[in-house]
Amino acid sequence: MKKDLGNIGTVLIVVAIGFLTNVIFPSAQNELSNLFHKVIPPPTPLPSYVENTRTLTKDEISTMSGNFMQEFTELVSTRAARWGSVAGASTVASPPATSTPPATKDTVAPIVAINGGPVEGSTVAETRVCFPLWVSDNATEYTKLLVQAKFDTQQITAWSNTLQYCYESLANGPHTFSVQVKDEAGNVTESKRSFTVTK
Numbered sequence: 001m002k003k004d005l006g007n008i009g010t011v012l013i014v015v016a017i018g019f020l021t022n023v024i025f026p027s028a029q030n031e032l033s034n035l036f037h038k039v040i041p042p043p044t045p046l047p048s049y050v051e052n053t054r055t056l057t058k059d060e061i062s063t064m065s066g067n068f069m070q071e072f073t074e075l076v077s078t079r080a081a082r083w084g085s086v087a088g089a090s091t092v093a094s095p096p097a098t099s100t101p102p103a104t105k106d107t108v109a110p111i112v113a114i115n116g117g118p119v120e121g122s123t124v125a126e127t128r129v130c131f132p133l134w135v136s137d138n139a140t141e142y143t144k145l146l147v148q149a150k151f152d153t154q155q156i157t158a159w160s161n162t163l164q165y166c167y168e169s170l171a172n173g174p175h176t177f178s179v180q181v182k183d184e185a186g187n188v189t190e191s192k193r194s195f196t197v198t199k
Helices: 002-039 058-063 068-083
Strands: 111-114 122-124 129-136 146-151 164-167 173-182 188-197
Touching: 111 173, 111 188, 129 146, 129 173, 146 164, 164 173
Parallel strands: 122 188
Antiparallel strands: 111 129, 129 164, 146 173, 173 188
16 A cells, blocks of 8 residues: 555656646746846847949049059040140139129219208298208118208318208398218219398
């Protein structure tokens, strides 16, 4: 009886070992292998290169020859004829330069308007008058226009950017205010205003 139990125990041990070896261990190994590849992916395989070869062209061979500079000079001299004669074997004449047309000179005079003061030909009782000016030009900014003025027989003022002139203590009789405006091109325009003071 004890012998039979011993044989049965031996058989069970062998069966258990076989089960562990053939079922449990392979499954555990597969799980471990999958886990390892998830954590550390296998490296990307190196690409394989195929070397392509071709025969050099005639031009490529010529640039590698000892006569390259001579051949290049002859080629340049031959093809330079389309641009005209060349000075020397390796100098190519440049194509004709395009001339820039000269800038058009400004010949338009500025505009000036006397925007205040006694109107032309009027008679006033005021002994103090002012003449504000409005100026404009086709090419020069109004801030760069120069103005000079003259009242009656007084000396004409120097060129400046003044845009209003006032005079006071005027005597009875006729008076004339004149103004000139000049742009940066030197064009000049003039305007006058004549009136009479009667106190």
